[in-house]
Amino acid sequence: DAKTTQPTSMDCAEGRAANLPCNHSTISGNEYVYWYRQIHSQGPQYIIHGLKNNETNEMASLIITEDRKSSTLILPHATLRDTAVYYCIAIGRGTSYGKLTFGQGTILTVHP
Amino acid sequence: GAGVSQSPRYKVAKRGQDVALRCDPISGHVSLFWYQQALGQGPEFLTYFQNEAQLDKSGLPSDRFFAERPEGSVSTLKIQRTQQEDSAVYLCASSSYRDSNQNYGYTFGSGTRLTVV
Numbered sequence: 001d002a003k004t005t006q007p008t009s010m011d012c013a014e015g016r017a018a019n020l021p022c023n024h025s026t027i028s029g030n031e032y033v034y035w036y037r038q039i040h041s042q043g044p045q046y047i048i049h050g051l052k053n054n055e056t057n058e059m060a061s062l063i064i065t066e067d068r069k070s071s072t073l074i075l076p077h078a079t080l081r082d083t084a085v086y087y088c089i090a091i092g093r094g095t096s097y098g099k100l101t102f103g104q105g106t107i108l109t110v111h112p
Numbered sequence: 113g114a115g116v117s118q119s120p121r122y123k124v125a126k127r128g129q130d131v132a133l134r135c136d137p138i139s140g141h142v143s144l145f146w147y148q149q150a151l152g153q154g155p156e157f158l159t160y161f162q163n164e165a166q167l168d169k170s171g172l173p174s175d176r177f178f179a180e181r182p183e184g185s186v187s188t189l190k191i192q193r194t195q196q197e198d199s200a201v202y203l204c205a206s207s208s209y210r211d212s213n214q215n216y217g218y219t220f221g222s223g224t225r226l227t228v229v
Contacts, residue, residue, distance in 0.1 A: 042222050049217065
């Protein structure tokens with residue numbers, strides 16, 4: 001699976017959009033981009049995933065560049081409860097199961 | 113149940129003691145994973161079960177670590193002769209998918225925090 005690179009930490013004001021970048025320049029054609037987050041003292045929580053089209057669900061939006069070398073997770077109206085570590089993971093389909101490689105992630109702090 | 117349940121929530125073990133950590137996955141979920149998370153790090157894969165079969169145990173750090181899922185539901189991670197470097201949060205995740213088209217949106221438990229003193 002492709003290596004991903006994320007900033008160590010980011011800040012965001014409550015009510016504003018949080019834009020979390022992820023670089024995955026070596027991603028291959030069959031690899032999806034998955035985002036998870038981990039709130040303090042909890043297990044990771046699945047947020048969203050995509051292949052090449054932009055995706056949106058009730059939690060977030062995922063914007064993937066046309067060359068698929070990078071992506072951005074957007075939390076449109078961040079709240080204090082969105083303070084967490086966010087992990088960007090590239091993983092290929094077509095394997096018998098998915099072994100997630102989490103990396104260090106981005107610590108997002110939402111301020112009042 | 114509604115989610116993945118892990119017990120105990122916290123465990124303190126003396127060095128050399130054996131411990132057993134339990135995971136109750138979501139009912140009917142075929143796939144079950146164990147991950148280890150050291151302080152300040154992301155989770156790292158330990159082992160994977162599809163029903164009762166342990167298909168991948170490549171992440172288990174030593175032969176002191178053993179996992180089982182005898183009836184394809186509840187799983188137990190056992191650590192023998194615990195050492196200080198085993199101190200970590202142990203996370204369990206489950207999924208209803210098992211084949212190559214699975215969605216990797218797994219459901220994780222809250223983990224067991226193991227402290228070896």
